[in-house]
């Protein structure tokens with residue numbers, strides 16, 4: 480009996496992994512399309528102080544400085560292209576674009592340093608074993624932890640600012656996106672032996688569970704805190720349809736965030752929380768057939784609060800957000816390796832999403848000659864990057880592609896997905 484209890488789950492896991500071996504989503508032709516677009520980016524953007532982010536209305540390259548939250552994704556994409564093709568030229572470029580972010584490690588101006596440094600240096604360490612990157616990750620964690628408050632028990636995302644209505648003040652705003660910065664903190668604990676970074680990450684995740692999430696496992700975008708009492712002052716949106724709606728990329732960040740918390744802690748409450756979020760996302764009646772969500776799960780829903788943050792007549796067609804789909808796909812591949820009962824379903828769903836994204840609808844464009852995926856949304860309420868390619872959509876798409884390939888070639892007892 481004892482042996483059955485041990486062997487049965489292993490047998491189920493092995494069977495589900497075997498049955499998930501499939502053809503790669505990207506054909507050689509598609510890989511060549513992707514590499515030609517990134518070659519064009521490199522030829523167009525050789526200034527290492529300007530980081531490719533999206534395209535303008537005319538299809539021209541739009542870049543940012545290194546303090547923008549998206550600055551690390553371009554280097555990350557170059558690391559992923561090196562992994563995808565094995566061609567050293569991508570690695571050489573990746574090193575240059577990663578190291579161009581060196582001074583970000585000392586910055587504590589907002590929470591995004593986790594995105595910026597983990598996607599660049601984190602991948603450089605993982606892919607090329609650049610050991611000296613460890614101390615940059617630890618220093619970045621030190622900078623990020625300056626934003627931790629022992630009363631609110633979480634990391635502040637943005638400094639003081641006013642909300643949409645230009646009246647409500649946010650004193651300690653925390654956005655769901657912040658869950659993504661925890662990966663860097665967990666790594667910093669591993670590299671330095673200092674438990675404080677990982678403990679702050681766990682506490683942030685627990686506070687977010689309590690205050691950002693609704694009973695149906697959808698989440699608010701922004702929660703504002705009183706820094707003295709730690710009480711919640713406001714729950715709202717910034718990039719979503721309404722305060723009470725479910726902004727799609729925010730839901731995706733939350734899913735990915737709790738999966739990574741489980742990766743580092745093996746605390747079952749994070750696993751079941753991630754599974755509950757996945758349940759909300761995948762069973763939502765508003766999810767389109769191709770599993771690429773609209774930019775907000777509730778946009779256009781009849782009877783939903785009309786307190787919307789944008790004028791629907793500006794955007795008569797309800798747009799998708801390919802970036803949210805790519806993040807969800809990548810997270811589901813990893814979640815699929817942890818969940819004994821739903822693993823196969825998550826991996827199959829992640830693959831379906833990838834196939835949709837790799838289809839001509841999202842990958843072929845008459846406007847964009849630079850990036851991989853079209854039809855993402857930066858922020859509709861800000862009228863910014865509406866129905867555009869985005870460097871971070873490409874990042875999570877490539878990550879998901881590589882995760883699917885690693886799962887396909889699984890032949891051992893551990894699955895090195897990250």
Ligand code: GLY
Nearest residue numbers: 548656718728857
């Ligand atoms: N982290 C900002 C965004 O998802 O738009």
